[in-house]
Amino acid sequence: MSTTPAVPAGLPALPQHPDVDHWRPAVRADIDDIVALCRAMDPFDNPHRVTSRDEIADQFDHAWIDMAADSLLAIAADGTLVAYAMVVLSPSRDVSVYSYVFGGVHPAWRERGIGRVLLAWSLERSKQQLASVETGAPASSRAYVDERNPGAARLLERFGFGVARYFTIMERDLSAPIDEIDVPDGVRLEAYHPDVAERTREARNDSFRDHWGSLETVPAMWAQFVGGSHFRDDLSVVAIDDDGRVVGFTLAEVDEDSWSAQGFTSAYIALVGTVRDWRGRRLAPALLATALRRIQAAGLERATLEVDTASPTGALGLYERQGFVATTRDLAYVRER
CATH class of the missing domain: 3.40.630.30 (Gcn5-related N-acetyltransferase (GNAT))
Structure with a gap:
């Protein structure tokens, strides 16, 4: 345990409790x-x-x-x-x-x-x-x-605080077959690489603008995410249109520390998105199927993700059709200022 650092002025008064020294x-x-x-x-x-x-x-x-x-x-x-x-x-x-x-x-x-x-x-x-x-x-x-x-x-x-939203945690057993889904015309799928980092951030912000509680991901936050030790370029997939714009993505992480608690090996699909002018063309299912095959080929047993149960994009149904099964939920609590 470290020595006691100074507490800056102007902060709330420190708590008082008889069991805390x-x-x-x-x-x-x-x-x-x-x-x-x-x-x-x-x-x-x-x-x-x-x-x-x-x-x-x-x-x-x-x-x-x-x-x-x-x-x-x-x-x-x-x-x-x-x-x-x-x-x-x-x-x-x-x-x-x-x-x-x-x-x-x-x-x-x-x-x-x-x-x-x-x-x-x-x-x-x-x-x-x-x-x-x-x-x-x-x-x-x-x-x-x-x-x-x-x-x-x-x-x-x-x-x-009150409950504002429910987020369902889902798992996909990768021993089961993965559907082959055609990639829409005018776009190609490839593994994420640092050259598309900024274009993918822009796609993320566009695709999540109508999601509950979502804010713009600023460059510093994005750099921390894609540069993090858990992020896996090889298990992440981006969709690039004929103009070179990233129009969709699935971005994955692997946290080996959590495998013991889960009871299986896995990759966590942290983000799935399609920019709004590419919605309705079955790009998201093609991206997800491609990502699942990559995770399967890496020898991992399951893919996991978390989805807003009331997502306006119908994401819950997309994941269910791809073989994901709901397990438990996280509750989003909010207290307005």
């Missing part, structure tokens, strides 16, 4: 302790995954996160890290402004009220973040909860 922001030296804490929480809070070290370490490299102001650790008298919080203001702020609340308490330290005082601090920090943006755009605090974690859901509801 002191509170402080996170620093890089805490990464391994935060990972250990998250992995202790995962079976209760995110049973289908295991937090990776890269996932936590990357948070310290995001230009839009100020760890000194946006994170908080709860330390017991013996130096044990028992809880943490992180409050992240999205760097895209033109259409809407979102402040995301993350965190949790070690299972052995729950039912003592630590989570309640930590969430209260997080929401005060979230209010400060939202107030700092003067675009006049709608603003809200947001959090995501696995439906198998009713305790976290009750706590959020106690603080004025």
